[in-house]
Amino acid sequence: MVDDQDKKEDSFEFDSLGEAVEYISLDQARLVAAQAARETPGNYGRAYAGVRMVFELVEQEEREDYHVITLSFRPEGSFIGAPGREQFFVGKEGTVADRQMLSSLPEPERRRLFPIISAQASRWQQSLRWRQALSSLTVVC
Numbered sequence: 001m002v003d004d005q006d007k008k009e010d011s012f013e014f015d016s017l018g019e020a021v022e023y024i025s026l027d028q029a030r031l032v033a034a035q036a037a038r039e040t041p042g043n044y045g046r047a048y049a050g051v052r053m054v055f056e057l058v059e060q061e062e063r064e065d066y067h068v069i070t071l072s073f074r075p076e077g078s079f080i081g082a083p084g085r086e087q088f089f090v091g092k093e094g095t096v097a098d099r100q101m102l103s104s105l106p107e108p109e110r111r112r113l114f115p116i117i118s119a120q121a122s123r124w125q126q127s128l129r130w131r132q133a134l135s136s137l138t139v140v141c
Contacts, residue, residue, distance in 0.1 A: 023092040026060055029067035033088035036096045037071060042086055043101065047108050052076045058085060066091050074105065081106040
């Protein structure tokens with residue numbers, strides 16, 4: 001078995017131009033995935049469009065023909081909530097063959113103006129009713 005591994009390490013593959021193909025390591029694949037994530041952001045949702053993300057390694061696995069890199073992501077700075085996860089399939093030659101979103105970020109809590117407007121309108125209506133009630137009273141002297 002050691003001999004098979006030595007043979008594999010000592011063997012070279014050649015591309016169509018006859019040049020030796022160099023394979024990247026698992027650590028290099030992680031850097032390729034992080035670089036791809038930064039340069040070409042995924043679809044993180046409308047609320048996060050244009051927001052810079054921080055990426056952290058969650059899991060990495062070496063397979064026969066490619067590396068599987070899973071990164072977590074979240075917006076830069078303070079963030080409340082669970083980070084999203086994105087998975088990259090990096091070929092041994094160093095190209096990202098595919099990527100997929102495993103989980104997305106939670107939608108940020110929106111401040112709704114509707115309840116405030118509704119509450120204010122309710123107060124105006126009550127005030128208007130009081131004014132109408134007072135104006136309908138006749139004072140007898």
